[in-house]
Amino acid sequence: DPSLIIPTENIGVKDSLSYEEIPIQILDRQVRKLRTKEVASVKVLWRNQFVEEATWEAEEDMKKRYPHLFESGENADQGTNLLLSII
Numbered sequence: 609d610p611s612l613i614i615p616t617e618n619i620g621v622k623d624s625l626s627y628e629e630i631p632i633q634i635l636d637r638q639v640r641k642l643r644t645k646e647v648a649s650v651k652v653l654w655r656n657q658f659v660e661e662a663t664w665e666a667e668e669d670m671k672k673r674y675p676h677l678f679e680s681g682e683n684a685d686q687g688t689n690l691l692l693s694i695i
Contacts, residue, residue, distance in 0.1 A: 629654045629655060629656075629657075630654065630655040631652045631653070631654055631655075631670070631674050631677055632653045632654065632655055633652075633653045633677070634650045634651070634652060634653075634670075634677050634678070635650075635651040635652070635653050635659070635662055636650065636651035637649070637650050637651070637667065638650075638651075638664075647666070648666075648667035648668070649664045649665065649666060649667055650664070650665055650667045650670055651663070651664055651665075652664075652665050652670065652677075
């Protein structure tokens, strides 16, 4: 099906045939309560994926790797707009 073919130039495939996924936006947040602790997760929208393909990731890990996604106010909006313009 030709509609499923994605040009590699748009994705940024490296010579090693790998590419880095870039998170665009945090869509949702949830906290799961276990017996002895609570685990916070965030639903992440990744570049080159549809909303239906968003994944749940550990909030702590995402904050360490991508702190700009958690900034509040005008700076966060500018960062999101910048990432969207790259796509």
